[in-house]
Amino acid sequence: MEDLLAVKDLTYKKNQKVILDDVNLNLQPGKIVALLGENGAGKTTLMRVISGMAKNYRGSVSIDGSKKEADRKAKLAFTDGLTGFSDSTKIKAVVQFYRNIFQDFDENSFEQLRQFMKLDPEMKLSQLSRGMKEKLIIALTFARKADLYLLDEPFGGIDAMARKKIINSIILWKNEKATILISDHFVNEIATLLDEVVVLKDKTVFAHKSADEIRAHHKSIEEYYEGLYEDEEDE
Numbered sequence: 594m595e596d597l598l599a600v601k602d603l604t605y606k607k608n609q610k611v612i613l614d615d616v617n618l619n620l621q622p623g624k625i626v627a628l629l630g631e632n633g634a635g636k637t638t639l640m641r642v643i644s645g646m647a648k649n650y651r652g653s654v655s656i657d658g659s660k661k662e663a664d665r666k667a668k669l670a671f672t673d674g675l676t677g678f679s680d681s682t683k684i685k686a687v688v689q690f691y692r693n694i695f696q697d698f699d700e701n702s703f704e705q706l707r708q709f710m711k712l713d714p715e716m717k718l719s720q721l722s723r724g725m726k727e728k729l730i731i732a733l734t735f736a737r738k739a740d741l742y743l744l745d746e747p748f749g750g751i752d753a754m755a756r757k758k759i760i761n762s763i764i765l766w767k768n769e770k771a772t773i774l775i776s777d778h779f780v781n782e783i784a785t786l787l788d789e790v791v792v793l794k795d796k797t798v799f800a801h802k803s804a805d806e807i808r809a810h811h812k813s814i815e816e817y818y819e820g821l822y823e824d825e826e827d828e
């Protein structure tokens with residue numbers, strides 16, 4: 594099958610510091626993939642490079658065979674913290690903006706997601722709690738009919754009950770052929786969703802395995818992941 598995402602020999606520096614070093618990553622359509630790694634491992638940076646927000650990297654990123662930034666942006670949904678909107682912006686105005694910018698934004702889907710998340714369209718961004726903001730970001734992201742969804746620690750502030758409901762529903766919100774790359778510090782909570790696991794360590798892709806393969810050899814994905822760091826702690 595042709596790759597949906599192909600990252601080839603990617604090196605990214607910020608202020609002369611190497612943040613990603615020779616990253617290669619290929620993802621196929623229709624997969625849910627965890628992006629794991631310690632604080633500072635480069636998960637957010639990798640998503641920013643893939644999405645075209647971070648520039649001046651070496652190597653190449655292609656989505657559906659195209660390296661063009663405009664093509665990539667049209668095919669992927671990445672909501673980076675609602676930056677750029679003022680605090681007094683209402684949810685309904687953010688939705689209006691999304692509708693104007695993204696051709697694949699589906700208002701009916703957003704409406705369903707908004708109700709699911711129990712968000713009031715009249716509320717201003719300044720009135721939203723951290724968890725409510727994260728719910729809005731998830732709703733905006735999945736209201737698009739994208740080929741690739743990048744979710745960067747999407748649930749940090751969301752309460753346990755809502756989190757469970759969201760995680761169980763994610764698979765229903767995406768087209769069968771769409772791929773999700775999701776970073777989360779609690780791999781256990783998303784484990785049942787996963788088809789593949791990518792671990793960023795030492796500035797590069799340290800491991801990329803199928804979830805089934807990991808489960809065949811380890812008690813859980815979490816145990817496998819923690820095992821990658823055990824030797825270091827003993828030193």
Ligand SMILES: Nc1ncnc2c1ncn2[C@@H]1O[C@H](COP(=O)(O)OP(=O)(O)OP(=O)(O)O)[C@@H](O)[C@H]1O
Pocket residue numbers: 607608612630631632633634635636637638639
């Ligand atoms: N604006 C910036 N300027 C300089 N260095 C940065 C900047 N943003 C991030 N970095 C550095 O890039 C590296 C990777 O950061 P990144 O945010 O991508 O990691 P992460 O894996 O997403 O971490 P976390 O799990 O804490 O969210 C870190 O060493 C960090 O110090």
